[in-house]
Amino acid sequence: MDSIIEGFLKAFSLIYNLDRELLGIIILSLEVSGTALIISAIIGVPAGAVLGLKKFPGRGFIISLMNTFMGLPPVVVGLFVYLLLSRRGPLGFMGLLYTSSAMITAQTILALPIVISLCQSAIVSVKPIIRQAAVTLGATPYQAAITIIREARYGILSGIIAGLGRAMGEVGAILIVGGNIAGYTRVMTTTIALETDKGNFELALALGIILLIISLLINIVLHLIQRKGMITTER
């Protein structure tokens, strides 16, 4: 019990003094997950919009696939990206293994299905009356589609933030493809795993607290967005 209390005290001291190593790990984590999220949003929102708005053969299958991929085990993704980027793999010539690019790739693969699925779901839940209203007011099919996407904006934002949550909290995949190299590919989750193994609980706890705070902030933003979008009606 004493060691836990001592760990917490040292952790708060590290956070309070903005320890250089701690700060570097936090910044790298935010960079990797933030970049993965931006890529996921750039690909995922249009893909979700197409799945939500267009009817085409194979659409149902793709939606089911995306829903399944939402629960992809991170270690499997890590293994897959490792095989792709390893020296003998098809993309080995790029020399990306054990770099932050490899971590971004892995996190993008994990976040993308969440962004696509939740965007698609937000778009299909817009009431058909909205499209009809747009058309009766003179919208072209493209303008009507943009109107529907705009109506789904809170759901889409929720999807993007849920993707960020998935990317930030992930450890298995980035440990495999990033290698947890100090000052280079060491992020919050991998450091927690490593430092816990070493019995160095102060840094692990400090990072755990920060990760929890970030997670809490993400959830608060998500809740606020969902509350704002909750005023829906069939009028």
Add this chain to the structure above:
Amino acid sequence: MSLELRVANISNSYDGNRVLKDCSFSFHDRGIYVLTGPNGSGKSTFLRICALLEKPDKGEVGFLEDGIPLHENIQLQRRITLLLPKIGVFNTTVFKNVAYGLKIRGFRGSIIEDRVDKALDFVGLIHKKQQKALTLSSGETQRLGIARALVTEPEIFFLDEPTASIDHKNTEIVEDIILKMKKDRRSIVIMTTHDIAQAERLADRLLVMQDGKLSEKSFCLPG
């Protein structure tokens, strides 16, 4: 240059039930045409077909300008508008809801501001301009729908049961708005209602839909 609407021998069926049977009519005078009839008689289907929202199984819907038939395209669609019983409120402010039709037509800035203010003033909602549209009451929502349509200055304005889901006080307000449109005579207004008394209060010309058949009814104007 004025737009007119001619429908010829329109028939339509849903699941084998014939909803419209050989309906024909020519709407060419500016003013209020009211189509009345019992619920389920085919009024709304007729209106949706006239407003180009649905295609009939048989028959023709034609828009003409100075007797010349017009092609069914976005330019024509932007000269007419239909107000549905549930208007489909966009999740934004009252102002942005009304500005929608102008924005998609490429209008910007002060033109939008002026025309939206005018339309909101016309329906008595100017004081709610910045309010979230989804927080309006049912009656106010219906008036918002009218403002949103009127701001685009439609030459033919279809209203499907505009007072069906609102209280007595708001029905009176909406009727007053329609009577103002009647006085202005800027466009052809075609509305449906199941309320015969309301139809007679508002109509310049009264049409009756009975079992999918359309006919004109002569009536004495009140007063």
